[in-house]
Amino acid sequence: MNVNDFEYIAQLLYQRSGLVITQEKAYLLESRLNPVARKWDLDGFEALITAMRTKKDEQMIVDVTEAMTTNESFFFRDTRPFDQFRDIVLPHLLEARKAQKKLRIWSAASSSGQEPYTIAMILKELAAQMPGWTIDILATDLSKEILSKAQEGLYSQFEVQRGLPITLLMKYFTQDGDRWRINDEIKKMVTYRPFNLLDSPAGLGTFDVIFCRNVLIYFDQETKGQVLDRIAKIMPGDGFLYLGGAETVLGISDSFEVIPGQRGVYRLTGSDAALELKVG
Structure with missing residues (x-):
């Protein structure tokens, strides 16, 4: 992923959810966004970011934001x-x-x-x-x-x-x-x-x-x-x-x-x- 694409999606996620993504956590983008790319019939998360830049489809942006902000939980966590x-x-x-x-x-x-x-x-x-x-x-x-x-x-x-x-x-x-x-x-x-x-x-x-x-x-x-x-x-x-x-x-x-x-x-x-x- 080039620097411009990373900065684009990092800024978008910060504005939409407050989530801070650093270069050290860039690996999360691929693991969490590849399923979103498949949902939109796109060839990988880099193609997804390109589509986000060009189409500016609100539902696509929502899907990406939700994929990046969904975290695990469990019952009686930490007791x-x-x-x-x-x-x-x-x-x-x-x-x-x-x-x-x-x-x-x-x-x-x-x-x-x-x-x-x-x-x-x-x-x-x-x-x-x-x-x-x-x-x-x-x-x-x-x-x-x-x-x-x-x-x-x-x-x-x-x-x-x-x-x-x-x-x-x-x-x-x-x-x-x-x-x-x-x-x-x-x-x-x-x-x-x-x-x-x-x-x-x-x-x-x-x-x-x-x-x-x-x-x-x-x-x-x-x-x-x-x-x-x-x-x-x-x-x-x-x-x-x-x-x-x-x-x-x-x-x-x-x-x-x-x-x-x-x-x-x-x-x-x-x-x-x-x-x-x-x-x-």
């Missing part, structure tokens, strides 16, 4: 964030919201649905502790194709073996040929819609808990800060933000601060309401 949510954050919010009996949770960059369905299963397991509560789980992603997979709720044997306890597999999934389909009672707990994290989330409403895990690592520092500052505006004073294990707010945004003893979960800077959160 600890979901233990924190179940054992620390959720009890705190159930007490703080006992008058309203309503919680809203956002799974941003939800990919193929494993994260929001994990949250839904945790809440379903604790349903006896929440009689009369209304809990909304919104899951969003840039890719409409991956959202369709998430909404279908159909996973391979490999996908359900990655992190999903066998007890929950047996309880909330049914076998469908050589794959597993998540039950409707879990599926209906999650609402999916397309959303680009480069846009303002103000129209999505306010969320008590936001999972924005393992996506900021693909952005540059400036874009990370912008995303975090926009997220801060749609959280109540005692809301919680989850980032991935390799992500941080330090040196990026002043809107959030670390909760002592709780790696990966953050609160709004200066939040008094969350100071009673247990640590350890």
Whole structure:
């Protein structure tokens, strides 16, 4: 790939999704874009880039952007964030919201649905502790194709073996040929819609808990800060933000601060309401 083609597609991906592609990651272009080229009956990803330059077909650009931004996910990824949510954050919010009996949770960059369905299963397991509560789980992603997979709720044997306890597999999934389909009672707990994290989330409403895990690592520092500052505006004073294990707010945004003893979960800077959160 010549330098001009690389710079063209790198700039396009940055403008459309915030994704930063360096020369060291140029190999990803071939592996992820060759299938898109075949879809458009083109001879390889270089022919695809040429067609993008000349035709400027919006659907082709969308297909390329989605192919480059679709990342893997799995159930109960990294385990600890979901233990924190179940054992620390959720009890705190159930007490703080006992008058309203309503919680809203956002799974941003939800990919193929494993994260929001994990949250839904945790809440379903604790349903006896929440009689009369209304809990909304919104899951969003840039890719409409991956959202369709998430909404279908159909996973391979490999996908359900990655992190999903066998007890929950047996309880909330049914076998469908050589794959597993998540039950409707879990599926209906999650609402999916397309959303680009480069846009303002103000129209999505306010969320008590936001999972924005393992996506900021693909952005540059400036874009990370912008995303975090926009997220801060749609959280109540005692809301919680989850980032991935390799992500941080330090040196990026002043809107959030670390909760002592709780790696990966953050609160709004200066939040008094969350100071009673247990640590350890």
